[in-house]
Amino acid sequence: MKLSHLARLAALSMLIVASSWLSACHQSESTPWQLTDISGHMPDLSFRLTDDQGKTVTAADYRGKVALLYFGYTHCPDVCPLTLAQLHVVLQKLGPLADGVRILFVSVDPTRDTPAVLHDYVAAFDPRAVGLTGSPSDIEALTKRYRAAFTREPGKADGSYDVSHSSGIYVFDNTGKARLLATPTDPQDKLVHDLHLLLSPGHAP
Amino acid sequence: MKWQSLLASFAIGLIPAGAVHAAQADHVTASHAWIRLLPAKLPAAGYVTLQNAGSSAATLVSAHSAVYASVMLHESDVESGGMNGMHAVNQLAISATGKAMLAPAGYHLMLEQPDRVLKPGDKVEITLDFADRSHLPVQFAVRPANTADPN
Numbered sequence: 001m002k003l004s005h006l007a008r009l010a011a012l013s014m015l016i017v018a019s020s021w022l023s024a025c026h027q028s029e030s031t032p033w034q035l036t037d038i039s040g041h042m043p044d045l046s047f048r049l050t051d052d053q054g055k056t057v058t059a060a061d062y063r064g065k066v067a068l069l070y071f072g073y074t075h076c077p078d079v080c081p082l083t084l085a086q087l088h089v090v091l092q093k094l095g096p097l098a099d100g101v102r103i104l105f106v107s108v109d110p111t112r113d114t115p116a117v118l119h120d121y122v123a124a125f126d127p128r129a130v131g132l133t134g135s136p137s138d139i140e141a142l143t144k145r146y147r148a149a150f151t152r153e154p155g156k157a158d159g160s161y162d163v164s165h166s167s168g169i170y171v172f173d174n175t176g177k178a179r180l181l182a183t184p185t186d187p188q189d190k191l192v193h194d195l196h197l198l199l200s201p202g203h204a205p
Numbered sequence: 206m207k208w209q210s211l212l213a214s215f216a217i218g219l220i221p222a223g224a225v226h227a228a229q230a231d232h233v234t235a236s237h238a239w240i241r242l243l244p245a246k247l248p249a250a251g252y253v254t255l256q257n258a259g260s261s262a263a264t265l266v267s268a269h270s271a272v273y274a275s276v277m278l279h280e281s282d283v284e285s286g287g288m289n290g291m292h293a294v295n296q297l298a299i300s301a302t303g304k305a306m307l308a309p310a311g312y313h314l315m316l317e318q319p320d321r322v323l324k325p326g327d328k329v330e331i332t333l334d335f336a337d338r339s340h341l342p343v344q345f346a347v348r349p350a351n352t353a354d355p356n
């Protein structure tokens with residue numbers, strides 16, 4: 001009786017030691033992020049473009065906000081709207097915290113995407129979405145900065161054309177540092193989780 | 206006399222071939238048909254789930270609508286973390302008793318040049334054309350741009 005009690009105690013303490021060792025190990029090797037951590041691997045947010053109100057803006061105008069940078073174009077009917085609709089749902093799930101977030105939708109089709117076209121487009125998705133356009137060289141420089149790419153596909157008979165483009169969503173913290181990379185196929189909850197962490201006061205791991 | 210008129214009807218095409226062998230469209234039912242509406246007259250995407258109850262495949266080859274000057278069957282190419290674009294699809298086979306889904310980030314109807322500015326809540330009829338020249342008219346519900354889960 002006493003022996004078995006002792007044995008149980010020993011087993012229990014071993015379990016505690018093992019589990020605390022495991023969790024310590026877990027702590028040091030894992031990150032708090034569920035998305036891909038790009039801290040230190042991508043440059044800070046920097047650009048000079050025209051917003052959907054026709055105003056010249058720079059990355060400094062969005063300091064203090066967590067920025068979600070996404071490249072797309074308005075004549076893209078499937079994946080771009082899906083991505084923006086998903087980002088809208090993510091911001092809804094964040095509740096009031098979402099005021100600290102801006103979706104920066106940068107057009108890779110500046111010829112057709114004037115500020116006015118972009119304005120109606122982003123407004124249809126979320127009040128915290130901003131449309132950005134600029135000269136083709138400014139847009140190209142920004143995509144290159146984040147190792148994103150886009151290609152204008154051959155035109156169709158009616159003069160319209162499609163643009164293939166990178167689908168990543170780059171997450172910058174409120175100081176403009178590149179932090180995370182999400183893809184449209186990542187579950188929304190991962191983005192919700194990580195944005196929650198980035199937006200929580202005093203918590204920017 | 207009766208036979209003669211029947212033959213004559215065949216000859217002038219009054220009785221389509223589909224009346225003899227059940228047409229592909231007859232076996233296909235459409236559900237969850239919706240259009241993601243974008244502002245102004247930007248190209249939009251139409252989505253629908255097609256269920257084939259027939260014992261042979263039904264092959265979707267095109268679609269048309271009185272509302273859109275251009276309706277094309279497209280497929281998006283989405284590589285996780287990579288490039289995304291889309292390409293035209295010549296045909297989409299729905300296997301016997303099988304299902305085909307036109308859904309975001311996959312197959313979609315590319316809808317261009319609407320004859321009017323649509324609004325959420327509108328219904329748009331789009332007719333699906335099958336390989337045997339049978340047709341299935343489907344009512345698509347027009348939904349807001351930021352619809353994430355339409356069903």
Ligand SMILES: [Cu+2]
Pocket residue numbers: 077078279280291313314315
């Ligand atoms: Cu398309």
